[in-house]
Amino acid sequence: MAGRTGPRGEYAKTQRRREEILAAAFSVFGSGGFLNSTMSEIAKQAGITMPGLTYYFPTKAGLLAAVLDERDLDAVSHLEGRRGVELMRGLVEVAARDESDDRLTQLFTVLSAEATTQDHPAHEYFTVRYRLILDSVRRALEDAKEDGALDEGVNPVIAASMYAAVSDGFPLQRLYDVAPVSQATMITSFFSQLLTPLGRLQLVGGPADA
């Protein structure tokens, strides 16, 4: 619609350039971690000069934050408005989508481990992210309990934490090429063993969904 040379064209070009940089940063951070990566490596991969890169992203930490935010916005919008078993199903869907991208798996695995040191620029990001995940999955499990979809004896706090552990730990087996199933199948199995037969039907999109 907008001409290539008008303000909309400029905006589109800026956006495209920004996305190219984020894609390059994604791949560089994902293979060597954040600490090991340099801005000039990212500029090279993005096919841009260093001044060009720092025009868009003045610091490496800011670039990292943008890469992480981009990815989360996606997942959050997919899960919005869901509760109980529906939210668990949403998590399976996000897992299915994410695992098609090996670089994403690698990025989150390497960064979340690297950022465990207090002074890493993504330490706060991962701490907040964990609190959000533990909290929303715990609530989904409590809602499932109210709906009669959760097995007796499941502790929602421990089960939410176990979900996060499976979800973070399993990608390592995929990256070492020893995983017996897909990430989506693993997350489905995990939730299934917490649910009643009714809950399991809802999880795989059975009649309760119609």
Next chain:
Amino acid sequence: MAGRTGPRGEYAKTQRRREEILAAAFSVFGSGGFLNSTMSEIAKQAGITMPGLTYYFPTKAGLLAAVLDERDLDAVSHLEGRRGVELMRGLVEVAARDESDDRLTQLFTVLSAEATTQDHPAHEYFTVRYRLILDSVRRALEDAKEDGALDEGVNPVIAASMYAAVSDGFPLQRLYDVAPVSQATMITSFFSQLLTPLGRLQLVGGPADA
């Protein structure tokens, strides 16, 4: 018994020095990963000169291998000769012992993520380690099934992989200070939900043990 200056004294001194180096490497690798660490950092931390360090360990990769082997020998000897639920209980005990050492947790978390790239010197180590873990836990679950200690419907291959995922993923929550329970409690909860009431009794060391 042996004199300080005799061959036994020399041997003891060499052993002590070796252990000091391994402890220093442990701590340096654990805080920044392998790629980010330097031999001179390790030498400094161990209070030894660079020639002194390379006398014991000529390469950084060799030092890493020694650090990893040292730790595994310990766990393997603790689990030897166990089967079924007894082996699961052994894994809980190893978790309880390991989690008292934050540096160990940090080391394994950072290294296993960093070594997912094919050309990392510890890539083969972790691949072999995963195969061993998946295999021995699967066998323990199959044995528990024979003993009537495993719930119907548990798939030993998937459950073994889920165990490894929980065991690798949960330490991240501890390192970000958001874990609701200890690693030993988490592993106990995990196995509990796969076991029959009889199996659960064995897991916590009840009457079946006497």
